[in-house]
Amino acid sequence: QKEVEQNSGPLSVPEGAIASLNCTYSDRVSQSFFWYRQYSGKSPELIMSIYSNGDKEDGRFTAQLNKASQYVSLLIRDSQPSDSATYLCAVFGTASKLTFGTGTRLQVTL
Amino acid sequence: DTAVSQTPKYLVTQMGNDKSIKCEQNLGHDTMYWYKQDSKKFLKIMFSYNNKELIINETVPNRFSPKSPDKAHLNLHINSLELGDSAVYFCASSLRAGNYGYTFGSGTRLTVV
Numbered sequence: 001q002k003e004v005e006q007n008s009g010p011l012s013v014p015e016g017a018i019a020s021l022n023c024t025y026s027d028r029v030s031q032s033f034f035w036y037r038q039y040s041g042k043s044p045e046l047i048m049s050i051y052s053n054g055d056k057e058d059g060r061f062t063a064q065l066n067k068a069s070q071y072v073s074l075l076i077r078d079s080q081p082s083d084s085a086t087y088l089c090a091v092f093g094t095a096s097k098l099t100f101g102t103g104t105r106l107q108v109t110l
Numbered sequence: 111d112t113a114v115s116q117t118p119k120y121l122v123t124q125m126g127n128d129k130s131i132k133c134e135q136n137l138g139h140d141t142m143y144w145y146k147q148d149s150k151k152f153l154k155i156m157f158s159y160n161n162k163e164l165i166i167n168e169t170v171p172n173r174f175s176p177k178s179p180d181k182a183h184l185n186l187h188i189n190s191l192e193l194g195d196s197a198v199y200f201c202a203s204s205l206r207a208g209n210y211g212y213t214f215g216s217g218t219r220l221t222v223v
Contacts, residue, residue, distance in 0.1 A: 031209050032209030034211055038151075042216070042217075043200055043214040043215060043216050043217050044153070044200070044212075044214050045214070046211040046212065046213070049211050051209070086151060088153065092208075092209040096165075096166070096207065096208070097155050097158065097166055098143075098155065098212060099155070100152070100153040100154075102150065102151060102152050103151050
């Protein structure tokens with residue numbers, strides 16, 4: 001079982017719709033969870049962090065965490081073509097390192 | 111202005127050569143990292159230094175040797191380059207070791223021919 005799992009996609013959503021990106025993790029005692037956005041040929045950019053169960057909103061982005069289910073998600077409201085990128089889920093766990101998933105490629109279509 | 115800067119941005123070299131990648135951060139962070147991103151876009155940690163001390167050393171061939179002369183710099187030297195070393199290498203930093211968000215450099219695309 002991979003430590004951090006994501007559907008590789010591509011996830012295609014029309015402009016203005018809600019994009020829902022999901023991530024599961026295996027380390028039950030993981031402490032912190034992050035979402036990074038990576039445009040093609042660029043470096044990962046931190047967009048959200050979440051540390052406790054529930055929802056955290058920042059602009060059009062909402063991160064959701066359910067530690068009991070070992071599940072973290074990212075919702076992007078009013079999706080724009082500029083949101084088209086690969087979204088990486090990252091988990092900080094007992095090994096004291098940030099472990100990344102393989103990413104979900106999001107395509108926002110006009 | 112650049113927070114985490116890496117040089118060079120591109121590196122093309124022949125098998126068997128030795129090369130270095132340099133990284134510098136001006137964020138005042140204590141902790142720096144090297145990550146490798148393969149052709150399938152999987153980011154895997156290689157090393158981490160906290161205040162010049164090695165704290166994470168993943169299962170990486172001995173041909174890879176990191177060096178941190180001070181907490182603002184972390185370099186990566188690779189000996190006897192192999193085809194499988196071709197990847198994008200990212201340097202990153204965080205405020206402290208622990209569950210803090212990382213800031214990544216722009217990456218070094220290494221191609222071994």
